[in-house]
Structures are given as C-alpha cells and as structure tokens.
Amino acid sequence: xxxxxxxxxxxxxxxQAVTKSFGVKPVLxxxxxxxxxxxxxxxxxxxxxGKSTLLRLIAGLDQPTSGAVVVDGQPQTDHNPQTxxxxxxxxxxxxxxxxxxxGLGLNxxxxxxxxxxxxxxxxxxxxxxxxxxxxxxEKQRVALARALIHQPRLLLLDEPLGxxxxxxxxxxxxxxxxxxxSRRFTALLITHDVEEAVxxxxxxxxIEDGQIALDVTVDLPRPRSRGDAHLAALKAQILNRVMGLx
Amino acid sequence: xxxxxxxxxxxxAPVNQPHIGxxxxxxxxxxxxxWIVPISIVILWQILVEVGVIPERLLPRPTQIVxxxxxxxxxxxxxxxxxxxxxxxxxxxxxxxxxxFLLGLINxxxxxxEKLLDSTFQMIRTIPNLALVxxxxxxxxxxxxxxxxxxxxxxxxxxxxxxxxxxxSVDPHLIEMGRVYGLGRLxxxxxxxxxxxxxxxxVGLRFALxxxxxxLIVSETIAARTGIGHMTSQAREFMQTDIxxxxxVLYALLGKLADVIARGLERGLLGxxxxxxxx
Numbered sequence: 001x002x003x004x005x006x007x008x009x010x011x012x013x014x015x016q017a018v019t020k021s022f023g024v025k026p027v028l029x030x031x032x033x034x035x036x037x038x039x040x041x042x043x044x045x046x047x048x049x050g051k052s053t054l055l056r057l058i059a060g061l062d063q064p065t066s067g068a069v070v071v072d073g074q075p076q077t078d079h080n081p082q083t084x085x086x087x088x089x090x091x092x093x094x095x096x097x098x099x100x101x102x103g104l105g106l107n108x109x110x111x112x113x114x115x116x117x118x119x120x121x122x123x124x125x126x127x128x129x130x131x132x133x134x135x136x137x138e139k140q141r142v143a144l145a146r147a148l149i150h151q152p153r154l155l156l157l158d159e160p161l162g163x164x165x166x167x168x169x170x171x172x173x174x175x176x177x178x179x180x181x182s183r184r185f186t187a188l189l190i191t192h193d194v195e196e197a198v199x200x201x202x203x204x205x206x207i208e209d210g211q212i213a214l215d216v217t218v219d220l221p222r223p224r225s226r227g228d229a230h231l232a233a234l235k236a237q238i239l240n241r242v243m244g245l246x
Numbered sequence: 247x248x249x250x251x252x253x254x255x256x257x258x259a260p261v262n263q264p265h266i267g268x269x270x271x272x273x274x275x276x277x278x279x280x281w282i283v284p285i286s287i288v289i290l291w292q293i294l295v296e297v298g299v300i301p302e303r304l305l306p307r308p309t310q311i312v313x314x315x316x317x318x319x320x321x322x323x324x325x326x327x328x329x330x331x332x333x334x335x336x337x338x339x340x341x342x343x344x345x346x347f348l349l350g351l352i353n354x355x356x357x358x359x360e361k362l363l364d365s366t367f368q369m370i371r372t373i374p375n376l377a378l379v380x381x382x383x384x385x386x387x388x389x390x391x392x393x394x395x396x397x398x399x400x401x402x403x404x405x406x407x408x409x410x411x412x413x414x415s416v417d418p419h420l421i422e423m424g425r426v427y428g429l430g431r432l433x434x435x436x437x438x439x440x441x442x443x444x445x446x447x448x449v450g451l452r453f454a455l456x457x458x459x460x461x462l463i464v465s466e467t468i469a470a471r472t473g474i475g476h477m478t479s480q481a482r483e484f485m486q487t488d489i490x491x492x493x494x495v496l497y498a499l500l501g502k503l504a505d506v507i508a509r510g511l512e513r514g515l516l517g518x519x520x521x522x523x524x525x
Contacts, residue, residue, distance in 0.1 A: 059426065081428055091423040095441040095518040104437065105427045130518045146427070 010038040010186030011072040011082060011153040013058060018067035020053055027053045029210040030067065040180055040187040042197035044242065045207040051190045054207065055158050058188065059085050071154065084152035086160040090139035092131040092146075099127040102146045110149070117145040121175060137168035141175070148179060155180075157189040161196065169193075170226075173200055177222065194238050198231055199224050204238060214241050306488040311495065314488035323477075328496070331473040334390070335462050338397025343454055346402040347447065350409025355439070360410075367406060375400040375457075376464055383468075393465040400461040401454035408450025412443030445519065448512050455504040459497060474500075 013035040020028040027050040035041050045051045056062040057069050060079040069076040071083065092101045102114040118124050121141040131139055140160055147155060157176070161169045177200055180187050191197050197204045198218050206214035216238065220230055288308050294300045295307040306314075318324040349367075353360040375396055386392035416439050424438045466475020474493055481489035516522040 061422065061426070079425055079428070083426075085423075085426045087419070087423065089419065091419050093420060093438065093441070095444075095516075096437070097518075105424075105429050105433065132518060132520050150427075 009153065010184060012037045013072075013154065013186065013188070014070040015054070015058070016068045016070065018054075018057060018064045018069060020050070020057060020062065021065045026065075027210055028057075028064075031207075031211055033205065033212065035186055035188060037186055038184045039203065040189070040201045041203045041205060042189045042191055042201035043205045043207055044191055044194055044197050044238065046242065047192070049207045050210045051207050052158060055085070055156050055188065055190050058154075059083055059156050061085075080154070081150075082153040083156060084147035084150055084154075085156045085158060086140070086143050086147050088159045088162050090131070090136075090143040092139055092142055094131050096131075097127070098123065098129050098131065098134070098142050101131065101142055102149055104146060106149070114145075114149055117149045118142075120148070120179065121145045135168075137164050137172060140164065140172060144172075144176070144179070148183070151183075152185055154186045154188070157187065157191075159190050159192065162192065169196070174223070176200065181222070194235050194242065195226070198234050198238070199226060204234075206238060206241060208242075214238065303485075304487065306491060310488045311492050314486070315492050318477075318489070318492070327472060327474050327477050328500075331462060331466065331475070332500075334393055334466075334473065335397065335458050338394045338461070339401050339454065339458050341394065342398030342401035343405045343451065345398070346405030346407075346450070346454075347409050350406045350447075350450075351413060351440075351443075354410045354413025354443070355435070364410070367403070371403045371407070375461060379464070379468065388468065388470075393462070393470070396465050397458055397461045400457040404453035404457060405447070405450045408446045408453070409443060412446025412450075413439055415446065416442035445512075445516055445522075448508065448515070451511070452505065452508045455508060456501070459501050459504070463497060 013033075015031060015033040017030045017032050018028055019026055019030055031050075031054070033054075043051045043054065053062070057064055058071065058076070060069075060076045060083070063077070071080055074080075092098075093104065096104070099111065099114050099118065102118055103110045106114075115124065115127060118127055121144050123138060123141050123145065126134065126138065126142075131142065134142065143160070161172050164172060173196060176187075189197065189200060194204075198220075201218055204214075204216050204218060205212055216234065218234060220228065220234075224231055291300070291305075292308050295302055295305065315324070349363065353364055378396065378399065382392045382395055386395060420438050420442065421434065424434045429437060462473075463475050463478075466473040467479050470476040474496055478490055478493035481487075481493065512522050
C-alpha cells in the first residue's frame with residue numbers, strides 16, 4: 001500500500017463498445033466512454049437507463065455481454081484492488097465499530113491510518129460507535145473513509161448521496177470534492193441529481209436507453225457556487241435534455 | 247426516586263430501617279411487575295390447601311414442598327441428581343448442537359453439500375425424537391448413551407435449521423461489499439457471514455434448550471437410576487407428592503436458568519444490534 005504522502009495518480013478507464021444484456025433486454029448498447037486519469041466524471045440518467053449497470057461493469061462486479069472494460073491498461077475480469085465503490089446504502093457491517101469498519105480487510109498496523117482517514121471525514125470522535133447509532137450522513141462518511149483508506153486510484157460513487165437530506169448532501173459534496181482534489185484519484189459519480197453532477201464533475205455524461213445521449217464538459221472554476229449563472233444555465237440545458245424538452 | 251419515597255416514610259414513622267413489607271415492595275418493583283402473578287398464585291395455592299379445597303393427597307402445600315426441597319438439599323441427594331442431569335444435558339447439547347452448527351454452516355456456505363444433505367435432514371426433522379425411544383433402547387440399551395443420543399438428536403435440528411437459515415439470510419449487499427473490499431473467503435466468513443448469521447443461530451440455541459430439557463425429563467423417567475427424572479418417578483412410586491411437585495419446579499428453574507444464559511449470550515454477542523441491547 002502506498003502512503004498518502006506519495007503523489008497519487010488516478011487510473012485511466014476505457015469502455016469499449018460495451019453491451020450488457022439481462023435476458024434478452026439490452027441495458028447498455030455498444031457504449032464507449034473514456035475517463036482520463038484524475039478527472040471527475042458524473043453520469044446522469046433516468047432510472048433504468050443503465051447507469052448503475054455501467055458502474056458495476058467498471059467495478060468488475062459484472063461482466064459485459066460483449067465489448068471490453070479496460071482499467072489502467074488491463075481488461076477488467078474481476079474486481080480490481082485499486083478500485084473502490086461507495087454504494088447508495090453505506091453497507092457498513094453493523095456488528096463492527098466504526099473504526100473496524102474503516103479498517104475492514106486490512107492487515108498490520110492499520111489503526112493510526114484509519115483514525116487519520118476518519119478525522120479527514122470529520123468523524124474522529126465516532127470511532128468507537130456501532131454504525132446503528134449513526135445518522136445517514138455519518139454512515140456515508142464512514143463508507144467514504146473506508147474507501148479512501150485503500151488509496152484507491154479509481155473511486156466509483158453509486159448515488160451515494162441519494163438518500164441524504166439536502167443540507168447533508170451539500171456538506172458531503174464539498175467533502176468529496178475536497179478529498180478528490182487532495183488525492184487526485186479518478187472519480188466516477190452516478191447520480192440522478194443534475195445539480196450535483198454539474199457542481200462536482202469536470203464532465204457530465206447523460207445515458208439514455210443504454211447509450212450516451214449527451215457529453216458536456218463543465219469548465220467552471222472550483223469551488224463552484226450553487227447560485228452561479230453559468231452553472232444554472234448548464235444545469236437547465238442538461239435537465240431539458242433529460243426530460244426530452246430540447 | 248427510591249430515596250425520596252423512603253424519606254417520606256421516615257417522616258411518617260421515625261424508624262431508620264424501612265419496614266420489611268416496604269423492602270419487599272421495593273424488591274418487587276425493582277424485579278419487575280412480572281413477579282406479582284406467580285407470587286399470588288403460590289399464596290392462593292397455600293390457602294386453598296389449608297382450607298381443604300384442594301386435597302393434600304393430590305397437591306401438597308407450598309411450605310411442604312419447600313421442606314422437601316430442604317431435606318433433599320441437606321442429604322446431598324439433590325446436588326447429585328442435578329449434577330448428573332446437567333451433565334447429560336450439556337453433553338447432549340454439545341454433540342447435537344455442535345453437529346447442527348457445523349452442518350448448518352457448511353450447508354449454508356456450500357451449495358453442493360446443501361443439495362446433497364438438506365432434503366435428507368428435512369425429512370428426518372419431521373420425526374419427533376421421542377418416537378425413537380423404542381429403537382434407541384434396542385440399540386443402546388437403557389444406559390447413558392441412549393439418553394445422550396436422544397438429546398443430541400433433539401437439539402440437532404433447531405440448531406441446524408437456524409444456522410443454515412442465518413447463513414443464507416445474510417444481506418447479499420454486505421457480501422458484495424466484502425468482495426469489493428478484497429475480503430478473501432476466510433475473512434468473508436469471519437467478518438461478514440458468521441456475525442450476520444449469529445442472531446438466527448442464537449434463536450436456534452434457545453429452541454434447542456427447550457427441547458433439551460423435554461428430552462432429558464422423558465429419558466430420565468425411563469429406567470434411570472439417577473437424575474431429576476428418576477427422582478420424580480421414584481417419588482411417584484412412594485406417593486411423595488411434595489418431591490414430585492418439587493421436581494417439576496426444579497425443571498422450571500433449570501429451564502429459566504438456561505434461558506437466562508442464552509439471553510446473556512445474546513446481549514454479549516449481539517450488543518451491536520439495537521434489538522438486543524439491555525433488555
């Protein structure tokens with residue numbers, strides 16, 4: 001495991017003409033997408049558009065029906081140890097205290113590092129609690145800490161903020177942005193919240209019927225203000241496209 | 247709260263020590279409201295025997311039972327009988343419960359062994375273990391192995407079924423998460439599957455404890471020379487109703503004790519689960 005002091009670089013991800021079918025129904029149809037190392041990409045789309053399926057393929061949790069997913073130059077056949085996933089539900093082990101959830105799967109002297117990562121998500125004082133007593137936002141922070149302790153070069157976020165209240169969500173967005181900026185991993189965020197996508201990402205990809213329907217670069221300085229006019233215009237443009245109005 | 251109440255009483259009567267009735271009432275309140283009904287039943291029972299509504303020949307009065315208990319304790323017979331009964335119960339539980347636990351885990355984790363074994367277990371499960379008594383006597387005679395075999399068979403199934411069910415009902419999302427976080431097979435089992443199955447396994451253990459006592463009583467009533475069951479059937483021969491009733495009370499107390507131990511295990515092992523915390 002590399003330490004936090006070494007410069008981290010994200011992995012490149014290349015999705016090459018990927019089709020994924022469940023039964024006869026294709027969920028992704030010859031979809032191609034390239035993620036540059038260290039970039040933050042958001043994938044938006046309606047429910048059932050195939051955006052979560054795409055994430056599962058990149059994570060190596062499912063295999064494509066045809067085509068290839070190449071991560072860091074290697075075709076993805078199983079789960080890649082440099083990739084970590086944050087799920088919509090935090091998926092903490094309820095029988096392990098917070099600190100041990102963060103250190104899950106680690107060997108050796110991981111505790112100081114776990115405490116450090118917990119502190120970086122603002123939960124240093126909750127290390128000894130069981131997940132059952134944490135709020136939804138705190139659980140997701142623990143899940144984020146658990147992902148970051150592995151120094152992932154690719155972080156996949158599967159609607160991790162979807163179940164949080166509006167204020168907690170903004171707080172978490174700022175936290176994710178800050179940690180991404182300091183650690184420079186490649187990030188892919190699946191979301192149905194277009195505002196979240198344009199606030200966080202360098203690039204927003206819209207998936208419709210298993211294909212890329214829109215691919216826009218968000219070239220706005222960070223940190224981005226939610227009230228910014230450019231941001232609002234971009235959000236409206238994407239939303240209209242999602243709703244089939246433009 | 248307690249202190250305030252006591253202060254109020256000392257104002258009324260200038261005695262420092264609370265009255266025995268007050269102390270009893272305090273104990274009842276602390277011990278919970280659950281004691282009121284059983285204590286009332288015992289008092290009512292004593293009265294009904296005293297006035298002759300219940301013939302003493304059929305049901306001795308509670309005080310006689312206490313006397314019989316005291317006599318048995320003093321002679322040391324009681325300790326011997328309880329010791330031997332507990333030993334049988336624990337050995338039977340260890341063998342049957344241990345096998346049920348292991349096979350439940352194996353069949354829960356490996357589909358092949360489940361396909362191979364589970365339907366057989368499901369068939370055998372429907373046979374009441376006590377239906378095997380004649381056959382068991384034929385196989386093992388009337389000695390110790392027969393009793394331990396019956397208890398083992400009885401406790402095997404609740405432990406097996408609940409362990410199997412517990413392993414199978416572990417949240418698949420957590421297992422997937424474990425995969426993403428690089429847990430190997432052994433770590434996955436230790437960190438995710440076993441703790442996830444534990445609540446169900448402990449339910450199985452509690453069922454098993456109930457069956458364990460039931461089987462023990464029956465098997466000790468059949469041709470044993472020691473044990474609580476033997477003590478009971480011998481008392482019946484000599485019409486010692488006080489000892490007969492005392493044995494039944496004893497079974498109730500031992501059953502309660504086993505339940506308390508099982509609950510303690512639940513509290514200790516499932517402290518993370520809000521459903522089990524300090525109840």
